[in-house]
Amino acid sequence: MKRRAAPVKRKAAVPDECLCYKIFMPIIESIPNVSEGRRRDVIERLAGAVRATPGARLLDQSSDPSHNRSVFTLAGDADSLEAAIVALFAVAVDAIDLRQHQGEHPRVGAVDVVPFVPIEGATMADCVALAKRVGAVVAERFHVPVYLYEEAASDPARRNLEDIRRGEFEALATKLASPGWTPDFGPTSPHPSAGASVIGARMPLIAYNINLNTDRLDVAKKIAAAIRHSSGGMRFVKAMGVKLEDRNLAQVSMNLTNYEKTPVFRVFEMVKREAERYGVAVLESEIVGLVPAAALMRSAEYYLQLQNFSDAQVLEKKLAD
Amino acid sequence: MKRRAAPVKRKAAVPDECLCYKIFMPIIESIPNVSEGRRRDVIERLAGAVRATPGARLLDQSSDPSHNRSVFTLAGDADSLEAAIVALFAVAVDAIDLRQHQGEHPRVGAVDVVPFVPIEGATMADCVALAKRVGAVVAERFHVPVYLYEEAASDPARRNLEDIRRGEFEALATKLASPGWTPDFGPTSPHPSAGASVIGARMPLIAYNINLNTDRLDVAKKIAAAIRHSSGGMRFVKAMGVKLEDRNLAQVSMNLTNYEKTPVFRVFEMVKREAERYGVAVLESEIVGLVPAAALMRSAEYYLQLQNFSDAQVLEKKLAD
Numbered sequence: 001m002k003r004r005a006a007p008v009k010r011k012a013a014v015p016d017e018c019l020c021y022k023i024f025m026p027i028i029e030s031i032p033n034v035s036e037g038r039r040r041d042v043i044e045r046l047a048g049a050v051r052a053t054p055g056a057r058l059l060d061q062s063s064d065p066s067h068n069r070s071v072f073t074l075a076g077d078a079d080s081l082e083a084a085i086v087a088l089f090a091v092a093v094d095a096i097d098l099r100q101h102q103g104e105h106p107r108v109g110a111v112d113v114v115p116f117v118p119i120e121g122a123t124m125a126d127c128v129a130l131a132k133r134v135g136a137v138v139a140e141r142f143h144v145p146v147y148l149y150e151e152a153a154s155d156p157a158r159r160n161l162e163d164i165r166r167g168e169f170e171a172l173a174t175k176l177a178s179p180g181w182t183p184d185f186g187p188t189s190p191h192p193s194a195g196a197s198v199i200g201a202r203m204p205l206i207a208y209n210i211n212l213n214t215d216r217l218d219v220a221k222k223i224a225a226a227i228r229h230s231s232g233g234m235r236f237v238k239a240m241g242v243k244l245e246d247r248n249l250a251q252v253s254m255n256l257t258n259y260e261k262t263p264v265f266r267v268f269e270m271v272k273r274e275a276e277r278y279g280v281a282v283l284e285s286e287i288v289g290l291v292p293a294a295a296l297m298r299s300a301e302y303y304l305q306l307q308n309f310s311d312a313q314v315l316e317k318k319l320a321d
Numbered sequence: 322m323k324r325r326a327a328p329v330k331r332k333a334a335v336p337d338e339c340l341c342y343k344i345f346m347p348i349i350e351s352i353p354n355v356s357e358g359r360r361r362d363v364i365e366r367l368a369g370a371v372r373a374t375p376g377a378r379l380l381d382q383s384s385d386p387s388h389n390r391s392v393f394t395l396a397g398d399a400d401s402l403e404a405a406i407v408a409l410f411a412v413a414v415d416a417i418d419l420r421q422h423q424g425e426h427p428r429v430g431a432v433d434v435v436p437f438v439p440i441e442g443a444t445m446a447d448c449v450a451l452a453k454r455v456g457a458v459v460a461e462r463f464h465v466p467v468y469l470y471e472e473a474a475s476d477p478a479r480r481n482l483e484d485i486r487r488g489e490f491e492a493l494a495t496k497l498a499s500p501g502w503t504p505d506f507g508p509t510s511p512h513p514s515a516g517a518s519v520i521g522a523r524m525p526l527i528a529y530n531i532n533l534n535t536d537r538l539d540v541a542k543k544i545a546a547a548i549r550h551s552s553g554g555m556r557f558v559k560a561m562g563v564k565l566e567d568r569n570l571a572q573v574s575m576n577l578t579n580y581e582k583t584p585v586f587r588v589f590e591m592v593k594r595e596a597e598r599y600g601v602a603v604l605e606s607e608i609v610g611l612v613p614a615a616a617l618m619r620s621a622e623y624y625l626q627l628q629n630f631s632d633a634q635v636l637e638k639k640l641a642d
Contacts, residue, residue, distance in 0.1 A: 059636075075640060204636070268626075285628065286629055289634065292637070296618055296621035296635070299620075299621040300624075303586070303620060305606050306606055306608065307605035308607055313608055315614065316613070318394075318396075319396060319441070
């Protein structure tokens with residue numbers, strides 16, 4: 001049987017006759033969150049900037065008019081992603097004025113947060129280096145102050161996005177001037193319309209919401225407080241209770257920041273049990289955006305009590321290996 | 322962004338410089354079940370016969386000493402698979418003597434059953450044609466009677482593997498001589514040591530076992546009778562109760578023949594509930610061989626009550642598209 005060459009970790013010349021359809025370059029993912037969720041023309045310009053960048057792929061986009069925020073999912077090699085993010089900034093800084101911006105989701109910048117996530121063949125170190133490079137470039141080109149966060153943070157006290165963003169755009173001038181909050185790149189005063197940006201590197205996270213069969217927001221808030229790490233819950237869970245006005249439902253809205261260590265199924269079971277205390281059932285759950293296959297595989301294994309299961313047993317994976 | 326060429330459905334010349342690693346020829350899968358699960362040297366010879374066949378890939382193998390049976394999963398184009406199965410027969414007919422064979426799993430041949438399953442770009446008709454071709458070849462070369470089954474069956478009464486195999490090797494001479502049981506290829510008397518073989522074409526199935534936390538074989542048999550289609554249970558389930566002597570456990574051993582219509586999680590829940598009636602818990606479950614990703618994804622969706630989930634949200638799939 002012909003042996004295949006091992007996957008190459010550097011950009012290689014791809015012959016035109018190559019008819020295969022799997023990516024074989026080191027892949028990094030980026031999930032820029034931009035403070036525009038209502039004006040379709042601006043959202044299209046933002047998506048267009050990514051699509052026009054050679055080597056960058058726009059995997060997914062979603063916009064939330066209540067949040068007035070859009071989330072784009074990009075993948076590609078480091079250089080292509082740098083170019084795509086710079087192009088995204090160019091549109092955002094031109095089109096978005098935070099002095100006019102209102103929405104349910106906290107924000108500090110037109111381009112609010114840009115995480116880089118290692119996927120195939122890339123390391124966290126690669127992503128940290130990329131975050132720093134991109135941070136320096138956008139600060140210089142667009143005169144936007146940049147804070148590095150998570151794995152790229154220059155200070156343990158500045159790892160957490162919520163801590164950096166606290167006060168939002170409106171309190172940014174004060175924050176930038178205060179001790180311990182000098183930005184990692186760029187000016188020590190906010191960009192007048194684009195604010196500041198938070199750029200970093202982290203593991204993949206899962207945006208996971210559980211809708212409860214109730215309209216009682218207080219129940220969702222109590223469950224969120226029970227389950228999130230900050231107030232005593234599981235280590236890699238961020239959570240808040242929100243009300244879905246259009247459906248009259250309470251929702252526990254979560255980010256699972258390390259699905260390998262704090263898995264989806266354990267979070268689900270805990271929310272379900274906490275809801276029972278209030279006589280409330282789980283109506284449904286939803287994943288927003290992309291999810292690594294392993295997160296769902298581990299859930300199936302858990303509920304089916306699967307023993308000795310290996311991802312190598314998945315047919316599609318075996319065929320692609 | 323560079324557009325990828327669409328996947329080609331015919332064998333194409335692959336340049337040596339092509340560094341990609343996804344198969345792009347029409348793919349058929351074959352899952353030969355061979356009556357040897359104890360002698361490692363024989364099992365290695367069987368695997369080696371497949372590996373030595375150009376164009377055939379050995380995706381998976383598993384052996385069960387209690388069943389005294391091994392299951393190999395192969396993939397490739399029709400011609401390569403024909404060569405691999407013939408090579409497998411050569412080893413099995415030489416090394417396995419059913420007159421000395423004892424094991425928990427019913428068997429009628431040294432190579433007991435050989436299904437062909439359409440995967441990428443291949444059709445059921447391709448697989449039926451291949452089954453007939455291989456059946457004729459092995460019958461002629463090894464003097465083994467061959468019955469065609471499932472989609473390749475020459476008679477609706479001979480579709481079902483259990484009906485063909487009933488009586489096993491020990492009653493084969495009688496069966497071969499009885500009306501309605503003339504083999505599709507080969508002699509009307511058993512091969513003295515290799516018995517007969519059953520060859521055919523079918524949709525992918527999942528070999529799924531549930532181990533109960535008991536040594537009571539009667540419990541496993543009752544649950545198997547409750548869950549399998551033939552005695553009143555779910556439509557696409559075949560099941561039997563077996564005893565795992567080495568672990569002193571009772572097992573419900575199943576084939577799920579249409580996991581889209583009769584899904585894994587529904588079968589699991591029913592077995593679990595039936596076991597409760599006997600005061601028995603499910604200890605664990607296991608998948609033998611390969612499983613389509615969708616079967617596990619649907620299970621995760623079920624237990625997590627996932628709403629509006631699409632496979633397009635799976636990161637790895639998105640990257641491969």
